[in-house]
Amino acid sequence: xxxxxxxxxxxxxxxGSLRLSCAASGTIxxxxxxxxxxxxxxxxxxxxxxxTSDGSTNYADSVKGRFTISRDNAKNTVYLQMNRLxxxxxxxxxxEADGIMTIEEDGLxxxxxxxxxxxxx
Numbered sequence: 001x002x003x004x005x006x007x008x009x010x011x012x013x014x015x016g017s018l019r020l021s022c023a024a025s026g027t028i029x030x031x032x033x034x035x036x037x038x039x040x041x042x043x044x045x046x047x048x049x050x051x052t053s054d055g056s057t058n059y060a061d062s063v064k065g066r067f068t069i070s071r072d073n074a075k076n077t078v079y080l081q082m083n084r085l086x087x088x089x090x091x092x093x094x095x096e097a098d099g100i101m102t103i104e105e106d107g108l109x110x111x112x113x114x115x116x117x118x119x120x121x
Contacts, residue, residue: 002026002102002110004095009115016119017083022095022112024076032099034071034078038091038117048093049080062088085119092116 008020024031035050049069050058057069068081078095095112102108 002028002097002100002108004097004110004112006093006095006112006115009093009117011118011120012085014085014087014119014121016085017081018085018117020080020082020093020095020115020117022078022097024097024100024110027103028076029101029103030099031073031076031097031101034095034097036069036078036080037094037096038089039094039114040091045094051078082117085117087119087121090117090119 003025004022006020006022008018010018012018030053033050033052036048037045038048039045048060048063049067051069051071053073059067066084071078092114094114098109100108100110
């Protein structure tokens with residue numbers, strides 16, 4: 001069984017920074033893509049950033065130039081460096097992984113439980 005656990009959320013003032021981490025646990029051979037999504041109250045879940053196993057990245061327009069996604073394949077961990085945070089960034093941030101290959105299965109996907117990021121003005 002694959003599990004994703006996020007960490008690093010918290011309260012920060014506008015203009016500040018946070019670094020989110022998400023570690024995938026289990027007997028994992030590889031993960032195709034990992035990403036971060038967020039959902040604010042009253043809004044639909046939206047994609048923040050994704051990164052493939054070869055390092056190709058994609059960002060939502062709202063976070064380009066401010067957020068950086070990275071991953072450590074050896075640790076099965078994805079990070080989201082969040083700089084120049086805005087109150088509009090306040091959301092629960094969820095980690096996602098797809099194309100997970102384990103010793104027993106392939107093509108799995110998984111979601112973390114979420115970590116809350118609150119940006120004060």
